[in-house]
Amino acid sequence: MARQIAQLIAVLAAALMLGSAVARDRDLKTPQTPWHQVPREQQRALQPVAPEWDRMPGYQQQRLMGAARKYPEMQPIQKERFEARLKDWAAMSPDQRRAARETFQGLRKLPPEKQHELRERWIQQHGGEDVGAPRSRGPSTPDYSRAPPR
Amino acid sequence: MNEKEFGAKLKPWLDRSAAQVGELQATRLKAARLKALDAYREPASFGGLVGLNGLLGATRHTLLQRVLMVLPLIALVATLAVRSLNEDVDLGELDAQLLSQELPPDAFIDQDFRSWLGKSHS
Secondary structure, three states: OHHHHHHHHHHHHHHHHHHHHHHHHHHHHOOOOOHHHOOHHHHHHHHHHHHHHHHOOHHHHHHHHHHHOOHHHOOHHHHHHHHHHHHHHHHOOHHHHHHHHHHHHHHHOOOHHHHHHHHHHHHHHOOOOOOOOOOOOOOOOOOOOOOOOO | OOHHHHHHHHHHHHHHHHOOOOHHHHHHHHHHHHHHHHHOOOOOOEOOEOOHHHHHHOOOOOHHHHHHHHHHHHHHHHHHHHHHHOHHHHHHHHHHHHHHOOOOHHHHOOHHHHHHHHHHHO
């Protein structure tokens, strides 16, 4: 009995590992999209990262294009923020982007009043600086040579 | 660990992902299950008690039959794994929201902010 359970667990673990490997492999194999093949509407939104575009890994290009697809639906202030932050966002390491997404998703799980409280607290602590624009965080030209997935 | 305990541990995994299985995958799983059932022969039963041992351990089942029996489970878990790692289901949309809301992305990697958030959740 114990042997059968162990076999079943081994099968489950193997299936999980297989799934994970497939996803990673797919990320690394995502082909690059040349700038001229990016739809015009998305090119407009992605203009701030145009100079670095051809050096970005394919999976990052795909995700930026996914974000740019939402650009036409944004309010003017949101478009302004998007444009101002895009370059620094693309320059973050994959780990930083993943951490930022996780924190952002964590924030969205809080009740609105709590979210507001945390936002206000952060803005106050950062001296009411223009939160629309990104703060400088070292070199703005990313190193795409080391590009772990995500 | 007996069968019930094992089943109880496995159930949340299967429940969580069952809702995410698409129609095509559900049809394939169903087909694989029916195929496995066709290949199934009643295992040894004593007083109506049939266990996992009877299902997987009976020597009269060929390797192929055993594989067919667990195939739906493997397919389900693999689908789940791919989906969970595939959270770029719409990472693009998430990124668009992150970049266009009030706080800059820097805030979300700021240690202070993350620690306040952690406290708010606890």
